[in-house]
Amino acid sequence: MSVPVSQIWAVARYVLEQRLKGRQRYPLVLMLEPLFRCNLACAGCGKIQYPAQILKKHLTVEQCLKAVEECGAPIVSIPGGEPLMYPDIGPLVAELVARKKYVYLCTNALLLKEKLEAGLLTPSRYLSVSVHMDGLRPEHDRAVCRDGVYDQAVAGIREALKRGFRVTTNTTLFDGASPLRMREFFDAMMDLGVEGMMLSPGYSYGKAPDQEHFLRKSRTNDLFVAMLSNPKRRWRFNQSPLFLRFLMGKHDYECTPWGNPTFNMFGWQRPCYLLQEGYAESFQDLMENTRWENYGKKSGNEKCRDCMVHCGFEATAVNETFGGWRGFAETVAVTLSGRL
Numbered sequence: 001m002s003v004p005v006s007q008i009w010a011v012a013r014y015v016l017e018q019r020l021k022g023r024q025r026y027p028l029v030l031m032l033e034p035l036f037r038c039n040l041a042c043a044g045c046g047k048i049q050y051p052a053q054i055l056k057k058h059l060t061v062e063q064c065l066k067a068v069e070e071c072g073a074p075i076v077s078i079p080g081g082e083p084l085m086y087p088d089i090g091p092l093v094a095e096l097v098a099r100k101k102y103v104y105l106c107t108n109a110l111l112l113k114e115k116l117e118a119g120l121l122t123p124s125r126y127l128s129v130s131v132h133m134d135g136l137r138p139e140h141d142r143a144v145c146r147d148g149v150y151d152q153a154v155a156g157i158r159e160a161l162k163r164g165f166r167v168t169t170n171t172t173l174f175d176g177a178s179p180l181r182m183r184e185f186f187d188a189m190m191d192l193g194v195e196g197m198m199l200s201p202g203y204s205y206g207k208a209p210d211q212e213h214f215l216r217k218s219r220t221n222d223l224f225v226a227m228l229s230n231p232k233r234r235w236r237f238n239q240s241p242l243f244l245r246f247l248m249g250k251h252d253y254e255c256t257p258w259g260n261p262t263f264n265m266f267g268w269q270r271p272c273y274l275l276q277e278g279y280a281e282s283f284q285d286l287m288e289n290t291r292w293e294n295y296g297k298k299s300g301n302e303k304c305r306d307c308m309v310h311c312g313f314e315a316t317a318v319n320e321t322f323g324g325w326r327g328f329a330e331t332v333a334v335t336l337s338g339r340l
Contacts, residue, residue, distance in 0.1 A: 002196035002236030033264035112156030179226035196238025221249035243317035259315020
């Protein structure tokens with residue numbers, strides 16, 4: 001596994017503080033969406049299917065920072081849309097780093113080299129450039145529905161690494177993914193020199209153009225077992241080992257959607273990043289007035305039946321790690337052995 005010790009300690013301390021305060025529900029990662037606009041139209045994405053007048057809008061830096069303070073999570077993920085199209089991304093990231101938030105700037109990297117050359121971002125241990133990579137060249141270009149994107153993303157990764165940035169990748173997997181090709185992809189990313197890789201099965205966004213290739217639970221387990229059994233020691237994953245074991249079917253976790261709350265131009269999204277069932281005006285309203293019992297596998301909600309996505313279950317795995325000796329011991333054992 002590859003998460004910096006300082007980040008692990010910050011998350012562990014935060015979780016212990018929440019538990020000592022007796023809080024049952026608390027956020028770990030804020031999903032901050034300053035805009036929905038993007039320079040790609042991926043078939044599996046439901047975020048860019050908004051009317052043109054919505055896609056032209058974006059949050060102000062002040063709105064973003066207010067949400068960060070309201071939420072209080074130690075980690076801020078900035079997806080979109082494409083955040084490098086946000087006109088104030090440089091000042092926003094600088095403000096978050098100054099607040100010692102661990103920031104994951106999630107980008108398709110089409111603009112990365114250009115923005116870095118312009119001095120838009122400054123390397124920091126608090127900032128990770130998280131590049132969307134859905135496999136090797138043919139698979140990635142097919143997933144994003146445009147040829148040549150893989151090569152541009154690789155060029156962006158190399159530029160960021162050359163300039164001293166932390167770089168991770170994030171990969172969404174769909175039905176039909178080849179375990180062998182994915183293992184080759186892991187090798188390729190390690191050869192590039194990225195800090196670590198993040199993996200998640202796709203979720204069936206209602207607005208996504210392609211509704212045929214989202215993974216169901218049993219297929220998710222089969223795919224991740226085939227990919228991650230007998231992992232190479234050189235592979236580094238920038239996420240909880242227990243979450244990866246959950247994807248392999250070795251744990252049966254319940255979703256904690258409040259662990260990764262989402263804030264965008266409409267407000268605080270209920271109940272999570274993936275479902276749009278209304279918006280709360282404040283973070284407190286989201287936490288106190290969302291009917292959480294209506295979501296997750298135990299609820300029987302059809303929309304949650306096959307979901308195993310990181311934004312619902314990574315927080316569960318992290319809480320398991322720092323919530324007791326059993327989860328902590330398992331995490332340490334997996335980390336030391338390199339065996340999932």
